[in-house]
Amino acid sequence: MPLAWGPGAPSSFPSLRPRARTSLLLVGVVGCFALGVVAVAFAPADSDVASWWPAAGVATGVLLLGRRWTALVGAIGLATTAANLVAGRELPVAVAFGVANAAEALLVAWILTRGRREPARLEDLHDALRLLVATAAGAVLLGGLAGLIVRFLLDGPFVATVRSTMASHSASQLVLLPVLLLLPTVAARVRTAPGSLPEGVAQCGLLAVSVGVVFAPGQTWPTAFTVFPLLAWAALRLPPVVAAVEVLGCAVAVSVLTAEGAGPFGAELVRGSSPAEVGALVQAFLTAMALVALPLALSADQRRRSAAALADQSRLTDAVLDSEAAQVVVLDGELRVERANAAAVAAAGEGCRPGRSLWECGLLGRTVEETRDLLERCCGAPGGLEHTTRDAGTFRTVLWSGRRMVVPGRGVGYVLTGLDVTGHRTSQSFLGQVLEATRGTLLAGVDTGGRVTYWNAGAQHLLGHRAETVIGRPLADLVVPLPAGGPRPAGASPHSFEADRLGPEGRVDWQMLAADGTTRVVSVTVDVMTAPDGQPMGYVAVGKDVSGRRLEEQRLAAALERERQSTERLAEVSAIKSDLIASVSHELRTPLTNVLGFAELLVRDDALDAPHRHWVERIRQNGLDLRSLIEDLLLMSRVESEAPAAAHGSVDLTSLVERVVARARQQVVEDCRVAGRAVSAVVAVSRTAGPLPVLGDATQLERALWNVVTNAVKYSPEGGVVDVRCERVGDEVVVTVRDQGIGMAPGELERAFEPFFRGHRARESGIGGSGLGLGIVRSVVEAHGGRAAAAARPGGGLVVTLGLPAAWVREASQEERRRSDTATASSRAVALNGLTR
Numbered sequence: 001m002p003l004a005w006g007p008g009a010p011s012s013f014p015s016l017r018p019r020a021r022t023s024l025l026l027v028g029v030v031g032c033f034a035l036g037v038v039a040v041a042f043a044p045a046d047s048d049v050a051s052w053w054p055a056a057g058v059a060t061g062v063l064l065l066g067r068r069w070t071a072l073v074g075a076i077g078l079a080t081t082a083a084n085l086v087a088g089r090e091l092p093v094a095v096a097f098g099v100a101n102a103a104e105a106l107l108v109a110w111i112l113t114r115g116r117r118e119p120a121r122l123e124d125l126h127d128a129l130r131l132l133v134a135t136a137a138g139a140v141l142l143g144g145l146a147g148l149i150v151r152f153l154l155d156g157p158f159v160a161t162v163r164s165t166m167a168s169h170s171a172s173q174l175v176l177l178p179v180l181l182l183l184p185t186v187a188a189r190v191r192t193a194p195g196s197l198p199e200g201v202a203q204c205g206l207l208a209v210s211v212g213v214v215f216a217p218g219q220t221w222p223t224a225f226t227v228f229p230l231l232a233w234a235a236l237r238l239p240p241v242v243a244a245v246e247v248l249g250c251a252v253a254v255s256v257l258t259a260e261g262a263g264p265f266g267a268e269l270v271r272g273s274s275p276a277e278v279g280a281l282v283q284a285f286l287t288a289m290a291l292v293a294l295p296l297a298l299s300a301d302q303r304r305r306s307a308a309a310l311a312d313q314s315r316l317t318d319a320v321l322d323s324e325a326a327q328v329v330v331l332d333g334e335l336r337v338e339r340a341n342a343a344a345v346a347a348a349g350e351g352c353r354p355g356r357s358l359w360e361c362g363l364l365g366r367t368v369e370e371t372r373d374l375l376e377r378c379c380g381a382p383g384g385l386e387h388t389t390r391d392a393g394t395f396r397t398v399l400w401s402g403r404r405m406v407v408p409g410r411g412v413g414y415v416l417t418g419l420d421v422t423g424h425r426t427s428q429s430f431l432g433q434v435l436e437a438t439r440g441t442l443l444a445g446v447d448t449g450g451r452v453t454y455w456n457a458g459a460q461h462l463l464g465h466r467a468e469t470v471i472g473r474p475l476a477d478l479v480v481p482l483p484a485g486g487p488r489p490a491g492a493s494p495h496s497f498e499a500d501r502l503g504p505e506g507r508v509d510w511q512m513l514a515a516d517g518t519t520r521v522v523s524v525t526v527d528v529m530t531a532p533d534g535q536p537m538g539y540v541a542v543g544k545d546v547s548g549r550r551l552e553e554q555r556l557a558a559a560l561e562r563e564r565q566s567t568e569r570l571a572e573v574s575a576i577k578s579d580l581i582a583s584v585s586h587e588l589r590t591p592l593t594n595v596l597g598f599a600e601l602l603v604r605d606d607a608l609d610a611p612h613r614h615w616v617e618r619i620r621q622n623g624l625d626l627r628s629l630i631e632d633l634l635l636m637s638r639v640e641s642e643a644p645a646a647a648h649g650s651v652d653l654t655s656l657v658e659r660v661v662a663r664a665r666q667q668v669v670e671d672c673r674v675a676g677r678a679v680s681a682v683v684a685v686s687r688t689a690g691p692l693p694v695l696g697d698a699t700q701l702e703r704a705l706w707n708v709v710t711n712a713v714k715y716s717p718e719g720g721v722v723d724v725r726c727e728r729v730g731d732e733v734v735v736t737v738r739d740q741g742i743g744m745a746p747g748e749l750e751r752a753f754e755p756f757f758r759g760h761r762a763r764e765s766g767i768g769g770s771g772l773g774l775g776i777v778r779s780v781v782e783a784h785g786g787r788a789a790a791a792a793r794p795g796g797g798l799v800v801t802l803g804l805p806a807a808w809v810r811e812a813s814q815e816e817r818r819r820s821d822t823a824t825a826s827s828r829a830v831a832l833n834g835l836t837r
Contacts, residue, residue, distance in 0.1 A: 028062035036083025057176025059105035077102035100145035108138035122181035135173040139166040167283035174290035178244035215263030235297035243297040327418035378402040442543040464515030660705040693807035696784040704780040707773040715741035752790040753778035
């Protein structure tokens, strides 16, 4: 496996910021140099190597901390070389030891990071074993290289050097590296450690006292083993990093005190043992401390973390089970409850607790035999088993499904899952009863293939087919084609049902075949039933027998057709009448013109005596009346036959009213002059409001106003006043004509504008008239989109009101209609373009 040397290789401390990482690396390299100087300076006089080399652990830590190993290995080699030079060694020896120490650090770091494929860690016993293997491999490499250097460059002993350097470097790696690897996990492991802060303080204090007593100056008793129980206490009760720090502290204290000749190991120097032998003994003691405390601490921590994970998993499982709406019960082989979720406890009460028998909980059976039988059936049924329990008048239906399981070391167990379907079954039963109770309504369910899946009692009552004879058959077998021109019959394909469902009226008539061979017309509403994925899974048809209603509708349609034909005939007759009136009036106009012309000539003849002049005047007046009647008939015919003349142009109704009033005044004066009497009535315009334009035919509007004003004058008494007003009211221009004449009876007012109608007061007054005047008024006004009304005047007389839409309102309406027509034409053009593309 090639080494990953570049900056992309993983670091054992990825959370460090670049500046902090650089600072720590610099401190580590400087530490390698300083510790190397100290170690070489305090090397035993009879040894060519230092008895303890703490720089070994620091160098490995530098590589684990950094990313660029090439530069760091070189820095470690230079720092070690410089330390040996400063300590007084020659350059070749110093360089050789620098290379050996860098090689050791590189090998240990490479093994710990698995060839730099992942960060180094110390979380369990497997990682501890890897640390031991890496330490041993590094010690062997360094010991061999150091032995060769001492043998060939310093002419020293090979075996003693190998033994001494392996012990010192192994102790350094095992003491320093665990602290470095465990520091990033302090927060997580403090949480799982059972020991409290006071306990940790007490343990650290006892350990410090023990080390101080055992390795005190002058103390020669072999009591170094007393440190191990205290380290074991830290490993079992405190976080692993605490045990690692304590091992490091003990190592420093033991090394310093022994170097000063204190403690049981310092006593060996007094007894004559060589410094090299004592150094090897100390390094062995430090290694033993690390080997005792480190695996024990990791093992205890792993056990605690596993227990915490199991507890978390158990809590998660409980939370999941309690959040489940279904009842979940776990049973042992004796059918005793081991675990029950909240839904099961809520259903069975507090009796459903661990250790109770299933039949005692009342969830599935009340006796041992019944419970065992139901349990076997529940585990064997593919779709589960529905079980209903009754208690104090209430019942509960639960769909149980079970599974038998074999737990290693515990035998057979069961897991029961129950879904409360009480509400569903109650609703299903109620719905079934409701559907069966609707005997007047057909309810049929159909699958996507057109086959009947449901047939209610109403359908059976309506058509006589029993459900068992219909379910499974195509519904099209019961539908016969309707007569030509009738509604489309239902088919057997899903498309036909979809077309019925999406019909424009929402309903469709089916002619269905009854069991007795007759047919029924059924008005049906079709709706689709969808699956959870939105795809159709069938259709439901709801219908009522409308055979009688459809027969009545046919009769009504026939009657309406006869009425339409009669109306068309009446319209034809009315058209013939109008044509006849127009033709006759036209034919009468020519001879009447001659009669009036000759009468006018005779009136002007001075040779006529008074009686003959009176007779000629009567002929002339009657001719004028007849001509007025003919003109009224022609105008009535023209208004009824022509399209409304509401958009011929803008007409100022104020000016039109004033002109009509002026003509009426002149006519009154002329008539009174001819009759030889004083003016009998006064026509006055009491109110106008400036120009009030309307859209229409000025000639027809003037004739309508003339008829209203002259009608008021004709029936006014001597000295009467005809009041004419023209004003704007809202969006209308309103003309009001009030007279003081004979008026009309209240029951006759609504017929005032009927052609040829005259009130009984007019008939009794002896005043002539055809009854067409107001009829023409209404026809003209309504043709212009207006209204005409007549009302009795308080104190006597008649009030005629004509309302016409103002020009600005009609223009706005026409503009909006033009825009609508333009938009419709555009949309049609777009639609046609879309069809032709």
